[in-house]
Amino acid sequence: MAEAEQRNHLLVVPFPAPSHMLPLLDLAYFLSASFGFAVTVVVTPKNLPCLSPLLSRAPAVSPLVLPFPGDFDLPPGVEDAQGLRFPHVNTLLRALGGLHGPILRWAEEAAAAYLPVSAVLSDFFLGWTHRLAADLGVPRLVFSPSGAAALAVQHSLWRRLPQRTNFDDAEELIPFPSVPRSPLYPWRQLPTLFKIFEQGDPLSEFVRDGFLGNIDSWAFVINTFSELEKPYLDHLRDDLGHERVWAVGPLSLIGGGSSTERDAAVEELFAWLDGCIEASVVYVAFGSLAVLPPAQVSALAAGLEKSGARFVWAAKGVEETIPERFEERVAGRGRVLRGWAPQTAILGHPAVGAFLSHCGWNSVLEAVAAGVPVLTWPISADQYTNARLLKEELGMGTVAYEGVEPAPDPTELARVVTQSVGEAGRARREKAKDASRAMAAAVQEYSGSSYMNLAALKEELSRWTSLKAI
Structure with a gap:
């Protein structure tokens, strides 16, 4: 490892949820294996097993195991810190903020003992790490x-704090005039973290300060690719006032992901x-x-049954609410998977012609990678924005349903499912294949946009580190 590369020591702070943690660990692996960065990943004991695949293949990656912070008050009925069960994400965010002090003490000792931290790379839910990076005198990269x-x-939400004029109307439209295409979202579609925000409440203000801390941070590293979201990436650069916005995804392809046995x-x-x-097959x-609540599970089952289409339903978390004898009635054309499902491999099978999905971002990227159109059923968080992107801008999405109340009409759901496969779904499949080809080009080593953005990240960070050393 060259001397300049040795100075690049990233402190990686993930948010402990699979959809957040796994792509960040893929990024850590790439920066370590391809660019020679030393990487330290902050982890609590409960989540240490998540690092095992990374640690086994990346000798320059080390864990920093810290006990889960216990110096906060849990709401009634919530398990203790080791249980990691919280009623709201904001409570977990505030609890994780208690890692600031222990990390700072470790970093000060590391600087004196062997290798100082040159940058903090942390999840966007952990905006308090912006202050941590400032305390260390290093840049913070938002993942x-x-x-x-x-x-x-x-960013628009947490800066402007838009409010409803009619608190009884969940359909009231909230405008986003500064965002490309000036979208309007009904209040009910906004992220829950924002909808429960109360001005002046310490917990709410902590969450908002974190998101504003993201905006003030040195750079953004985003699990997307330029060809997929160019207008929004350009907007972020203009909005933030600098060019350090790097689209480096999909990280499951860049970082190599983890192999699984069948x-x-x-x-x-x-x-x-x-x-x-x-x-001919719909993957659900x-x-x-x-x-999904039981009423939605029943409606989904009825819709799949009425559709007559072949399907594979990954039913983890709702197995016990699937209607009695459902599998008997769809035998031969429908499969229900209980527990873990090899989603990437299923989507990549030629028989799969559509994906009925909640539109979480990792699922969106996997659908694009496979060139499979999406039947959108967003529920919360960023999923409504992702569903809009799939339908209105990429042309590879069709609305199946949205939310969890009330239950969908099984007959309408059956119609959407039926028209998603075979000849009826050909046009959307072509759009999905176009997006898939663009993604494949983006992750090409040395020439792809995502690879080039990673190289630019390395150069900018190395330049910053070199200037600081002068």
Whole structure:
């Protein structure tokens, strides 16, 4: 490792949720393996196993294991810190802020003992690390596991704090005039963290300060690629007043991801898919955290049954609410997966012609990678923005439903599912294939836009480190 590269020591602070943590760890692996960065990842004991695949293949990556902060008051009925079960994400964000002091003490000792931290790379939920970086005298790079369009909406929300004029109307439209295409979102579609914000409340103000801290940070590293969201990336650069906004995704391809073994049940599933006509199967999944209420599960099951289409339903989290004898009634054309599902491999199978999804960003990127159009059913967070991007700008999305109340009409849901596969879905599949080809080009080593953005990140950070050393 060259001397200049040795000075690049990244302190990586992830948010402990799979959809946030895994792409950031892929980024850490790439920066370590390809660019020679030394990387230290902050982790609490409960999440240390998540680092095992990374640590086994990246000798320049080290864990910094710190106990989960306990110096805060948990609301009634919430498990202790080791349980990591909180009623709202904002409570977890505030709790994680308690890592500031321990990290700062460790960094001061590291600087004196062996290798000083040259930058902090942290999740956008951890805006308090902007102050941590300032205390260390180093730049902070914000990692966004969401796309650039969602980030633009997020910045507008926390700066402006728009309010409803009619507090009884969840459909009241909130304008975003500064965001490309000037979108309007009903109040109910805004992120929950914003909707529960109360001005003057210490917890709410802590959350807002964190997002404003993101805006003031040195750079943004976003899990997207330039060809997918160019207008929004350009907007972010204009809005932030600098060029240090790097689209480096999808990180599952850049960073190599982690391999998974197929068990017997999965092998049987792929044998079944091998016997299906091309683009005839709908894959149904709502991510690792989203859980549909029983009424929605019943309506979804009824819609799939009425559609007559072939399907694979990854039902983790809702298995117990699937209607009785449903699998018997759809035997031969429908499969229900319980527990873990190899989503990337399923989407990549030629038999899969559509993806009924909650539109979490990782799922969006996986659909684009596979060239599979999406039936959108957003529920919360950035998912409404992602669904809009898929439908209105990429042309590879169709609205299936949205939200969790009330339950969808099974007949209408069946119609959407039926028209998503076969010849009826060909036009959207072509759009999805176009996006997939653009993604493949973006991650090409040395020439792709995402690879070049990673190289620019390295150069800018090395330049900053060199100037500081003078």
